[in-house]
Amino acid sequence: MTQKFEKSSRKTKDSIFNDLAWSRSDALNRMLAELFEIASHGDENRRAQVARPEAEPRTSFGEDARQASQRSRISGVYVISxxxxxxxxxxxxxxxYDKEGLVRPQRSEGSRRLYSDSDVERLRVIRRLADDLGLNLNGVSLVLDLVRSLTDIVSLLESSPEVSDTRAARVAADELRQILSYVGAD
DNA sequence: CTTCTCACA
DNA sequence: TGTGAGTA
Structure with missing residues (x-):
């Protein structure tokens, strides 16, 4: 994702996307990490149970590595056709899309692209964003990043009782889930 | 990879 | 007529 923006040489428009990409990958991720610290503050026992999206490598839509491996065990792997x-x-x-970094399938020994179910699901979201909503590919990339961040925030709002027991947190989580379902990433 | 069509402003 | 997206 960030790689895609760095690769671009266009001046005005893409420099804006460069800034946005930087903001997400650095500042926003730091903020999320701090929020998780706050959410788990003061309770060492509970701290270990609080979900930390940034702690685990991620796939398409906020799946953690454990969910992804569970999914891949039962889901198919498809060649590009x-x-x-x-x-x-x-x-x-x-x-x-692979070249642009929008969807990165696994590769076989013969360097063939191997698409998982979550890859296909991601492709469907892209199709909705591009075809139905009329976004260009930079816009699609941006929305997919935002989806990932919002997914992290929702899990934050639901993770810790100190946070999720508040009315504001429930309202915010509902709001964010609506946004995510509108984008088609629910 | 490059080249082409097609839509769009 | 230049640019982006999809296609051959």
Whole structure:
């Protein structure tokens, strides 16, 4: 994602996206980490139980590594032609998205792209954002980043009783879930 | 990879 | 007529 923005050489518009990408990957992630510290403050026993999205490597939509491995155990792996059919897209489009860093499938020994179910799900979200909502690919990248951040925030709001017991937290979590479902990332 | 079409402003 | 997205 960030890589995509760095690679771009366009001046005005892409420099804005560069700043946004930097803001997300650095400042926002720090803020989320601090929020999780606050959420788990003062209770060492509970601290260990609080979910920490930034602590685990992530896949498409806020899945942690454990969920992803559970999913991959039961879900199929598709070559590009099958994945394209499932996502109702042209295989060339998938190659382009891979090059742009929008969807990064696993690779086989022969360097063939292997798409998981979550990859296909992500492709469907992209199709909705691009085709239905008319976003360009930079906009899609931005929204997918925001979705990931909002997903982290929702899990924060639901993770710690100190936070989730407040009315404000419940209202905020409901609001964010509505936004995520509108984007199609629920 | 490059090249082409197509939509759009 | 230049640019972005998708396609050949």
């Amino acid at each position: 099958v994945a394209a059919r499932l996502a109702e897209m042209h295989p060339q489009t998938l190659r382009k």
